[in-house]
Amino acid sequence: xxxxxxxxxxxxxxxxxxxxxxxxxxxxxxxxxxxxxxxxxxxxxxxxxxxxxxxxxxxxxxxxxxxxxxxxxxxxxxxxx
Numbered sequence: 001x002x003x004x005x006x007x008x009x010x011x012x013x014x015x016x017x018x019x020x021x022x023x024x025x026x027x028x029x030x031x032x033x034x035x036x037x038x039x040x041x042x043x044x045x046x047x048x049x050x051x052x053x054x055x056x057x058x059x060x061x062x063x064x065x066x067x068x069x070x071x072x073x074x075x076x077x078x079x080x081x
Contacts (some may be wrong), residue, residue: 008052008056009055009058009059010055011027011055012024012058012059012062013025014042014046014058016039016043020035020036020039021034021039022034022039022043024058024061024062026058026062031058032061032062034061042057042061045057046058
């Protein structure tokens with residue numbers, strides 16, 4: 001666990017294909033596909049990160065992060081109807 005009390009993302013891996021596409025998997029299942037400029041930027045960033053940082057990046061790219069705070073966000077004054 002990190003200092004904020006939330007667990008770090010895990011279970012992500014990525015594969016770079018011959019055509020330059022990057023497929024991100026979460027626990028062996030497809031989570032996202034990056035193509036073109038986005039794939040190139042991802043490869044450049046992930047190469048310079050340690051494993052926990054790479055997991056965080058893949059979680060952010062796939063949108064699979066910030067779990068557990070949905071109830072808190074719903075009660076925020078900005079989100080009240």
